[in-house]
Amino acid sequence: MASATLYSVSYDLSHLLLGGIASVFPDPLRAWISNGNVITGLAVLIFAALLLAASMLNTILLIWWERKLLGRFMDRRGAMHVGYAGLLQNFADGFKLFRKTTVQPREADALGFFTGPTAYMVTSMILFGVLPISSGWNSGALPLSLLLALAIFSFAPLFIFVSAWSSNNKYSLMGGMRSAAQMIAYEVPLLLAVVAVVIVAGSFDLTTIVYEQQNYWFWGPLFVALVVFVAGMLAEMERIPFDLPEAEAELVEGWNTEYGGMLFAFFMLADYLRSLIGSILVVLLFLGGWTMPSWVPSAATSFPLAGIFWFMLKTYLVFAVFVWIRAALPRVRTDQLLRVGWNRMIPLSLLAVFLAAALVTVKCVPVFGCLPSPGI
Amino acid sequence: MSDVTATEKPDENPILWVARPMATAARQFAKSLFRPSTIVYPYERLEDPKFRDRLDVASGKPFGVGQVWDNYRGVHALNIATCISCNLCAFSCPDVCIDMVTTAGSDPKHPKKCPQIDYGKCSYCGFCSDACPEGCLTMTTRYELSVSKRSDMIYPPERLFEVFRSKLPMNPIRLARPENEDAILLDPPLCIGCNACARDCPTQCITMLDVPKPEAKPGEKLPKRIWKEPVVNDSDCVRCGTCISVCPKECLFWGTRK
Ligand code: SF4
Numbered sequence A: 001m002a003s004a005t006l007y008s009v010s011y012d013l014s015h016l017l018l019g020g021i022a023s024v025f026p027d028p029l030r031a032w033i034s035n036g037n038v039i040t041g042l043a044v045l046i047f048a049a050l051l052l053a054a055s056m057l058n059t060i061l062l063i064w065w066e067r068k069l070l071g072r073f074m075d076r077r078g079a080m081h082v083g084y085a086g087l088l089q090n091f092a093d094g095f096k097l098f099r100k101t102t103v104q105p106r107e108a109d110a111l112g113f114f115t116g117p118t119a120y121m122v123t124s125m126i127l128f129g130v131l132p133i134s135s136g137w138n139s140g141a142l143p144l145s146l147l148l149a150l151a152i153f154s155f156a157p158l159f160i161f162v163s164a165w166s167s168n169n170k171y172s173l174m175g176g177m178r179s180a181a182q183m184i185a186y187e188v189p190l191l192l193a194v195v196a197v198v199i200v201a202g203s204f205d206l207t208t209i210v211y212e213q214q215n216y217w218f219w220g221p222l223f224v225a226l227v228v229f230v231a232g233m234l235a236e237m238e239r240i241p242f243d244l245p246e247a248e249a250e251l252v253e254g255w256n257t258e259y260g261g262m263l264f265a266f267f268m269l270a271d272y273l274r275s276l277i278g279s280i281l282v283v284l285l286f287l288g289g290w291t292m293p294s295w296v297p298s299a300a301t302s303f304p305l306a307g308i309f310w311f312m313l314k315t316y317l318v319f320a321v322f323v324w325i326r327a328a329l330p331r332v333r334t335d336q337l338l339r340v341g342w343n344r345m346i347p348l349s350l351l352a353v354f355l356a357a358a359l360v361t362v363k364c365v366p367v368f369g370c371l372p373s374p375g376i
Numbered sequence B: 001m002s003d004v005t006a007t008e009k010p011d012e013n014p015i016l017w018v019a020r021p022m023a024t025a026a027r028q029f030a031k032s033l034f035r036p037s038t039i040v041y042p043y044e045r046l047e048d049p050k051f052r053d054r055l056d057v058a059s060g061k062p063f064g065v066g067q068v069w070d071n072y073r074g075v076h077a078l079n080i081a082t083c084i085s086c087n088l089c090a091f092s093c094p095d096v097c098i099d100m101v102t103t104a105g106s107d108p109k110h111p112k113k114c115p116q117i118d119y120g121k122c123s124y125c126g127f128c129s130d131a132c133p134e135g136c137l138t139m140t141t142r143y144e145l146s147v148s149k150r151s152d153m154i155y156p157p158e159r160l161f162e163v164f165r166s167k168l169p170m171n172p173i174r175l176a177r178p179e180n181e182d183a184i185l186l187d188p189p190l191c192i193g194c195n196a197c198a199r200d201c202p203t204q205c206i207t208m209l210d211v212p213k214p215e216a217k218p219g220e221k222l223p224k225r226i227w228k229e230p231v232v233n234d235s236d237c238v239r240c241g242t243c244i245s246v247c248p249k250e251c252l253f254w255g256t257r258k
């Protein structure tokens, strides 16, 4: 199982499928079907379909997870009728939304109105494809995958702004403006926190970063960076307490006020997909990805798909912390967000970078032992 | 910080602004992890014995079995036998959801009218119960009303009577209201003694008493009438106003008896 990767599985599947199909057809067709290029082409499609299925399944599970957790935080139960413990409730909600008419405001700009949500969704999905989930579930060695992921991640305010502008509604526009404005507050400290990780790991490749954490996870030595990164991620994912662009209490529904039906479902799914990706990034950068510490018995880490299991477990726990924050904290104002971003988070992130540099220079971590292979 | 606004407390550690609510949320989470307050309604209900520890908000005592709040205002119960068809409930309903309809099996010559309630409109205010002089329209603790047809929301008197017979805990609404001091007064010169008020009074508290026929003075023409006048027994009168509305000469009116 360890050798099976996402690529090899989809390639084998494609081979098997096309081989079966080819055997029914007469020769010239058979030769064409079992041609290597066709098999590779189908393999890529299967690969994409697997990614799509995994991202959607996890997104919907994540919504369920949030609803259940939030329920407990509020002394209630959350969804519980459709499916076991309400597991299928979100599928039902999704089908309902997909069946609904999409109402386009008369004065809306159709191009932006429809491409905005679609692009928002698509970029989030690309993002999911870039991230490695385990040694097998890996889109290949991208030497700069961390940079690529963060670059795609910060596309979102653009599409939010496009769809907000095109809906021709003042509340949408205000939400879109806020989304673009709050980017100034969190993007710099977020990237500086990532720089701290990159200094210690010595690579921009997420897979390498994970393997650098085999001896100890980065959350301990880089705790300051973790705090800044989580705060920045909350703003990046536009979750409470930094969900100013959506602020239902002030802006109706923020930038997606005018959206209904399928397009709203797109926004909703993409929002949670981005929350999933935010949690995944925290796990990748600070919590050792799919690796487990050596004191964990090997039986717990060697069963089939163990990497994915532990990774997803960590991801859902990280997301539980995000839900906890949502349940506890009120929404901040724009000026507070900017002040926290510039007055607190940037100095903290600079401190984190400095600490990381010091760690690499000293080559020793007080509590966690010495670095096995210091970067740079 | 120089630009501290009034809502922020500068003397407190800002870390606490995050830590304290987080701790509160965590405590709540731990408390409701296994048993949130929610009563999973169609499967469980407040009357179930396992919720006996829940307090009745009104009395502060635990609920008994088969009992929600004593003062719950649910479906009405109507005792058809004691209803006097006074129409007061229908008058007092702010949602105009009460119709006085003929009850099944009543004498077609003298139809007995009783209230029929449309629960699609009812706001459960309890005014009708309060207005009912005979105490025959009360509210019960029944709260399950879902139906699959809109017409099933309309409860004819017979159905309200069934609720009455089901012996649910009744909640005779008595809002604190001053006693009605008004009485039915008569403007004697206008009365023609037609008996309409006495005939329609639901409490039969009007008696037609003889009045002496005056001597006609020369040249004067006595009015053509029956020489009787209504006398109202104030202690039996429920102040429904039926007599006023049936009087053909508009000689009855509300007033304070001297
Ligand atoms: S108020 Fe009472 S007595 Fe009068 S008609 Fe209504 S139910 Fe009957």
Ligand code: SF4
Residues within 6 Å of the ligand: B089, B092, B093, B094, B095, B096, B097, B098, B117, B121, B122, B123, B124, B125, B126, B127, B128, B129
């Ligand atoms: S409870 Fe109020 S609204 Fe309902 S029937 Fe009685 S008077 Fe009308």
Ligand code: SF4
Residues within 6 Å of the ligand: B184, B197, B200, B201, B202, B203, B204, B205, B206, B232, B236, B237, B238, B239, B240, B241, B242, B243, B244
């Ligand atoms: S108001 Fe008139 S009709 Fe009604 S109970 Fe009194 S006397 Fe009878």
